[in-house]
Amino acid sequence: MTEEFSTSETWPMECLRCWHVWQEKYVVRHLTDAHGHDVVVWLRGGTPVQPPWSGTSCPGCGHSRVAAFPPGSRPIPVAEPAAVAVQPVPAPLPAPAHDRTGGRRRRGIGERAVYGLIRQPALLCALLGIVFLLVTGFELVERVVIHH
Template sequence: MPDGFDTRETWPFECLRCLYVWEENFVVRHLCDAHGNEVDIWLSSGIPVQPPWSGACCPDCGAYHVTWFPAGYLTRHPELVAAPEPEPERVPVPAKVPAQRRAPSAGRLLIALGVPLAAFVGFELYANLVAVARPHP
């Protein structure tokens, strides 16, 4: 049976892409077997994860270009931690008014049909007047 103990560690991180600063809490399980082999298992929320120095991901922008600070660094430098965003002001939403169907506009229909018809009639009249005015050979 392996022999070991657990420690809790808080690691502060900073994203080098968006400059977001955050902390993550880990439980490190230090185990030693009967042969003297030692191993550390990193846990986050009870789930085994990789150590924080390998593959940390920014929770804000998703970048993997992340650096970390020494333990306790953010408690000595609180200006680096972003202030929590204020709660958005809740605006009451007016009750929904049932949508009314617009009656089709008679004017639009007249324009859609009348303009091409007027252009056609005007062209025919012009063509007939030119044909009458010009004598046939």
């Protein structure tokens, strides 16, 4: 292999778990092999390593989900959330069992949302099941009637 050129690159990194930000320095060697193919070798401390976007772990927490930013760019530091005083939330008042609607209690907005979420997937599954049965039925009738 013949060396064409080497560059020194500094890559900003950010852990996607603990949001730790750091930089890694690499020497990038651009080589040409005996067949004329370009080869790129990444070195850190003189040792061959994976490229920055592959195989990097966070030095803070050891997690492997790390974002590598191209040289010359910086990750935007994530601001720490401000401390918020936690105050106890008063218990909700019990809803009346009956109201002026003839003994039936109206559902609240939250209850409607929950019931709506439960009903929609069931309705969708039922409609898909009906379509499946219709298509299967037509295929069965077609095979029995046409082939007999």
